[in-house]
Amino acid sequence: MSVISALRNETTSWYEASARQRIDALVDRGSLTEFVGPAARETSPHLAIFGLPTQLDDGIVVGEAALDGRAVLVAAQEGRFMGGAFGEVHGAKLVGLLRAARATRRDVLICFDTGGVRLQEANAGELAIAEIIRALVLARLAGVQVVGLIGGRAGCYGGGGLIAACCSTLIVTEQGRISVTGPEVIETNKGVEEFDSKDRAFVWRTMGGKHRYLIGGADRLVADSAAAFRAAAIGALSSPTVLDAGTLDAEQARLERRLARFGTAEDATEIWSALGIDPVDDLPALDESSFLARAGGKRESADGAR
Template identity: 65%
Template sequence: MTAPLQHVAPAERARSTSFNEASARTRLDLLLDAGSLVEFIGPEQREVSPHLEIFGLPEQFDDGIVVGHGRLGGAPVFVAAQEGRFMGGAFGEVHGAKLTGLLRAAREIGSIPVLMLLDTGGVRLQEANAGELAIAEIMRAVMEARSAGVKVIGLIGGRSGCYGGGGLIAGCCSALAVSEAGRIAVSGPEVIETNRGVEEFDSRDRALVWRTMGGKHRRLLGAADVFADDTVQDFREAALELIGLIGPFGLDRLRAEQGRLADRLRRFGTCQDAVDIWTVEGVAHAETVPELPADQFIALASRIGRSNRDAR
């Protein structure tokens, strides 16, 4: 008989729990050292959005994001995890303020890494101005924290992906870990189709969406530093790896990133599909990449070696 869940060791639960399917608090509970999570501005404080009630929409007492601190591998970390099951993890005023405040606290301390578990479709339409302002404040706070020596790591593998302003925030991080489900883009499939037509991008073509925006493509392109399988334990190991690898941030790193982006445009600017890019990268039988199991894909990505850990 299978042991009751409460009697299963946290490490074993982390190995058997899907990052994609878990709630924000479950992800944090299993990602961090057992029992170390301390939440800031939790549900008991009832800090809800001031805007949703006007539209007759349900509120959530943490406004869809968990922020706090804990320990990872025995060392202190700040953490933030978006709840993709509440309004698609979308940014609003309170949601954004909690993340901005966490990043500013990290900047003041200057030595504790920040792990952001991004799971978002972008900004809430009902809080458009406040949400857009929140994105700008978060991006500034990320860069200020990095300039103060803080390592800011994005972990992306949730149901909502990382779209809109979330994609911009991801681009500001020191490093990213992504799973196959971890789609990253500024404009989502439906947005592209609505504005440019189905001929430009068919949002119902799941294979197209995943090979264009999914974690495998982002890893091969060098836009993500580590590819993780879909377990909380794999993301924990990815976070520990990246904390140990991230170097100092400054003007030289930004210049190197600019050079990397220019090289990407030169090499892939005429490609029409992700498969074309993978072929240029030297991937044999590139069309088979989406079907590769995680371990085989990780080995492939290591051989390709596009990630040089410059600024995002």
Template identity: 50%
Template sequence: MTSMPISRRSWFEASARARLAGLLDAGSFREFLPPAASQPSPHLARLDIPGAFDDGVVVGAGRLSGREVFVIAQEGQFMGGAVGEIHGAKIVGLLRRALAEKPGAVLFLIDSGGVRLHEANAGLIAISEIMRAVLDVRAGGIPVLALVGGSCGAFGGMGIVARLCSAILMSEEGRLALSGPEVIETVAGVEEFDSRDRALVWRVTGGKHRYLMGDCAELVDDDPASFREAAAARVAASVEDAPALEALQAKQRSLAQRIERFAGLADGLEVWRTLGIEQPESVPMLEREALAAMKRRLEA
């Protein structure tokens, strides 16, 4: 099977629909709630804010290397991929449909800063419903893979959603965290975190850092073909089982140890040095394979 052509090789720069075109087998995508059947957010209309026909998220089904999968692709170019009532309802509806139809996996192309503040409580409720639905799908034996590499990253509630997925595939350009850099700066001041320091932002939230910390399962290139290859391999090998209580307790202990080990460190460079990397300043310039080899040495 071959993927559909994509006009730009960069996953980071591509639109949600272009990412889907480069990810799925050619001609296999079927959109649920296409433009004629969807509607923009009524909340934005009341505020005289232009909406989007798909409310910033595309949901549907297709094939990945011949296997049937469901897909969710957030559009970061519309309101930063923020989740509102309709946006969230489309995601939850897709996940519930997955429980009924049992695809091989759900691929969640996350590109979002979190909740759409214009919709306040409606957006917060939507995030909580997405969290529950992701866990229900996983408990139903269907893996949910988060693909993170868009221009808005995975922040706020969507950062939590990503960590609830079966596995996260990230590019170096992807970012993952609970609070976004601008939020941290606004609340704690620029002395705590300078959101204009792009190198710092990626050292703290970027794909390379998350990979070294074990927060994402695999680091891929900023290329639809790389995301496709990694996702196809995961789907082919995935066996989704609800985690046992003992496994969850062990994970909690490891997180507590991690907090203690890295307490007070404010920069990825400091964290990488603590991990045992002798020249942490070299990490941002390493190619993906070299970084993977470094991680294997650290874990040996």
């Protein structure tokens, strides 16, 4: 081992890691068997029309692996290829995985890192989102847990945000962002007064992991390390949630309460204060443990739907 590898920080940053590095660090060492891997060369049939490069795995890794000895199915989006966006092949791989989960009754881990649907293959991408949601819900109704892990550079936007909302558990870091419409798109359509996408502190306190966690938009907040994600994923699978009509009724009631309680808030900090957190101004700067100590007990929880 060279001097250089010795001094490297051994904690793999989830934010910095690639899709493959994330899966490697998440599941039991060496347990991944990839489905439709790069060797299969299932590349996008659309990107070449636009003169854009393709990737041999179309930006998503899917396969089976073991997590703490338990057989699971895993998927990880590569945020550095097309912003992790859903295309035809990319989407089909995830649909297939979720259908296999239902058929084999194996739980699923999805590492989201996506801006949504690829504009260049929008119709195929949108259809894929619908098929994924259907397959995910059917798997959950069959008792399968689907855990979403969010902490990449692209966040989880567009159709990815919709899929994430259907998961049984979401694990998120502070850097991870969850929403449907992205900051730039809101600003373009509604004006900078409505949403200043360049005010990054504002973007993160509106869409970032800490805020989502506080309002029940995510279930577990972890530090930015693969080890923390692994521990949280193991924890999530050992405390399963149920999806049935009762869950949806409870969630509908919670969302109505939330709107009544926070609907007039102009900024996330007002919501945090209303939750009884004090002080709120330095909340974004706190590390995970100080944050959880101050705010963890005051958050809203989501009960398997959000």
